[in-house]
Amino acid sequence: MAAPPAPARPAAPAPQGAARPDPPAPDRPTPSGTAPGHPAASGTAPDHPGDPRPSRRFLARAALVTAVLSLAGALLGLVRDQALARLFGADSATDAFLVAWTVPEFAATLLIEDGLAFALIPAFSLALARRARDTAGDPVRALVATTLPRLTLAFVAVAALAAGAAPQLVAVLAPGLPDPALAVDCTRLTATCVLTFGLAGYCSAALRAHRRFLAPAAIYVAYNTGIVAGMLLLGGRWGVRAAAAGVAAGGCLMVLVQLPSLLRELRRRTTAGTAPGGADGRPMGLALMGSVLLFALSRQSQVLVERFLASGLPAGAISHLNYAQKVAQMPMVLSLMVCTVTFPVVARALADGDLQRARDRVERDLALAASLVLYGAAAVIACAPQIIEVLFQRGAFGPQDTAATAGVMRVYALGLLGQTLVGVLARSYFSAGRPTWYPAAAMGAGLAATALLGAAAVGTWGVLGIAAANAAGITFTAVLLLAGTGRRGVPLRARRVPGELARQLAAAAGATAAGAYAAHLVRAPLPSLAAGVLTVTAVLLPLGRVLGAHGLVSVLGSSLGSSLNSSRIPPRALSILRSLTRRLPHGSR
Numbered sequence: 001m002a003a004p005p006a007p008a009r010p011a012a013p014a015p016q017g018a019a020r021p022d023p024p025a026p027d028r029p030t031p032s033g034t035a036p037g038h039p040a041a042s043g044t045a046p047d048h049p050g051d052p053r054p055s056r057r058f059l060a061r062a063a064l065v066t067a068v069l070s071l072a073g074a075l076l077g078l079v080r081d082q083a084l085a086r087l088f089g090a091d092s093a094t095d096a097f098l099v100a101w102t103v104p105e106f107a108a109t110l111l112i113e114d115g116l117a118f119a120l121i122p123a124f125s126l127a128l129a130r131r132a133r134d135t136a137g138d139p140v141r142a143l144v145a146t147t148l149p150r151l152t153l154a155f156v157a158v159a160a161l162a163a164g165a166a167p168q169l170v171a172v173l174a175p176g177l178p179d180p181a182l183a184v185d186c187t188r189l190t191a192t193c194v195l196t197f198g199l200a201g202y203c204s205a206a207l208r209a210h211r212r213f214l215a216p217a218a219i220y221v222a223y224n225t226g227i228v229a230g231m232l233l234l235g236g237r238w239g240v241r242a243a244a245a246g247v248a249a250g251g252c253l254m255v256l257v258q259l260p261s262l263l264r265e266l267r268r269r270t271t272a273g274t275a276p277g278g279a280d281g282r283p284m285g286l287a288l289m290g291s292v293l294l295f296a297l298s299r300q301s302q303v304l305v306e307r308f309l310a311s312g313l314p315a316g317a318i319s320h321l322n323y324a325q326k327v328a329q330m331p332m333v334l335s336l337m338v339c340t341v342t343f344p345v346v347a348r349a350l351a352d353g354d355l356q357r358a359r360d361r362v363e364r365d366l367a368l369a370a371s372l373v374l375y376g377a378a379a380v381i382a383c384a385p386q387i388i389e390v391l392f393q394r395g396a397f398g399p400q401d402t403a404a405t406a407g408v409m410r411v412y413a414l415g416l417l418g419q420t421l422v423g424v425l426a427r428s429y430f431s432a433g434r435p436t437w438y439p440a441a442a443m444g445a446g447l448a449a450t451a452l453l454g455a456a457a458v459g460t461w462g463v464l465g466i467a468a469a470n471a472a473g474i475t476f477t478a479v480l481l482l483a484g485t486g487r488r489g490v491p492l493r494a495r496r497v498p499g500e501l502a503r504q505l506a507a508a509a510g511a512t513a514a515g516a517y518a519a520h521l522v523r524a525p526l527p528s529l530a531a532g533v534l535t536v537t538a539v540l541l542p543l544g545r546v547l548g549a550h551g552l553v554s555v556l557g558s559s560l561g562s563s564l565n566s567s568r569i570p571p572r573a574l575s576i577l578r579s580l581t582r583r584l585p586h587g588s589r
Contacts, residue, residue: 331376
């Protein structure tokens with residue numbers, strides 16, 4: 001029996017941080033001849049969750065909001081790391097805290113960034129698609145009622161288990177740690193993140209599916225604010241335990257910053273009844289959750305391998321790995337911002353059965369993310385010592401720590417393209433909301449490669465060997481995921497992708513060499529950093545044109561040109577930059 005028609009309801013307002021285009025006037029004829037008010041009449045769909053096609057203007061503004069707040073969170077993360085380095089340096093105490101930090105790092109990957117989002121965003125997208133078809137009841141509220149209580153109980157249980165088993169966790173994660181008791185205390189504080197990150201991830205997935213991006217983008221601003229405040233307020237009395245207390249406080253702030261927005265969305269529709277189950281009348285399957293969480297767990301387990309191998313090295317090795325990784329991954333984080341906004345778009349397209357729209361969106365995301373991360377990686381490798389010196393060399397963090405961290409960061413950066421490709425491609429596998437075990441298998445193979453190569457290299461190369469193993473393992477995973485897209489994920493037209501990536505890599509390698517040379521010729525750290533980055537910027541685009549890296553040129557052309565025109569650099573750096581760019585047309589080394 002057909003369901004009775006749902007009562008008319010006003011359109012939802014524009015997403016936070018993005019504006020809706022004005023609809024055509026009711027009595028004004030449209031150029032296309034379509035009925036007034038039809039999505040095609042204005043060229044873009046109205047931007048609320050009931051509409052399957054968000055406008056480009058909406059996506060641009062949502063991406064801008066996400067980028068600004070994500071950048072603010074990343075900068076606060078740098079302030080957090082600077083405060084940690086200044087207050088506690090790079091010694092056995094910071095090693096103990098960083099072992100405890102493994103819990104929130106895992107929780108962030110499993111419950112916010114990858115795992116839970118990969119399962120919940122497609123589920124909410126399908127529920128919103130059913131709501132738009134005026135399904136009886138409210139599938140969105142039904143999904144929340146089915147999933148949130150069970151997941152909350154699971155989060156509480158796992159958090160309690162992690163706190164109770166803290167001594168055993170520390171013994172497994174870092175058996176060679178000099179001060180395991182301090183790490184146990186910190187782990188018990190950070191274990192609360194399993195609950196708070198789980199709730200924050202749930203809110204974030206639900207809001208992004210509803211095309212509300214402001215509050216989810218602000219969570220790391222709140223998180224890092226809590227950590228920095230904890231260290232500054234309690235560091236003198238509690239030592240490094242203050243950082244762990246700040247982690248616990250920051251997790252609570254992540255939930256609080258999103259809760260009002262989610263409650264507003266859930267109140268938006270009144271219903272006569274509710275459907276028993278999730279978006280398709282059934283709760284989310286265990287197979288889907290299992291495949292998603294196994295992939296995310298395998299990906300984050302690279303950190304476990306690194307810290308396990310580094311725990312037997314001299315004090316400070318784990319800290320050098322951590323500082324290097326946090327800075328080196330910033331280009332990857334920034335390059336994946338657009339995927340954070342477009343993942344709900346891909347999931348909604350698949351929920352509506354529009355495979356072509358999903359494929360086009362994923363291919364555009366892949367080209368954009370690869371171009372941006374290669375630009376960032378070139379700058380990181382060229383200017384690693386200058387970056388670390390400017391950011392961290394003060395207080396207890398000395399020149400030896402700078403040299404060690406910069407060397408590790410350069411090696412880490414070799415895997416940034418692989419990290420980015422894994423982030424983009426994993427979304428294409430899980431966007432349909434169906435269980436697939438191939439991403440977890442590919443990530444497991446990459447993790448095994450990381451462990452084997454790291455164990456073989458750590459004795460000879462130390463932390464550099466661990467970082468090289470990480471880069472090789474994640475790159476291997478990216479190759480496997482790219483090879484499997486045609487059969488298991490969104491079927492990409494991937495024949496041209498390897499050649500384009502090879503040309504982009506060649507251009508990035510040339511720009512890296514030029515940037516490192518320019519930075520080496522300037523003594524003071526800040527001017528040296530400016531000379532290196534600007535040289536990378538000036539060389540990358542023309543070299544990409546010479547090598548035929550069309551995707552790189554199209555993505556970076558306008559932004560790189562404007563950055564050079566508006567920059568102020570020291571005379572010596574400018575001279576070097578002009579010399580290098582004059583030589584570029586005659587060839588490169």
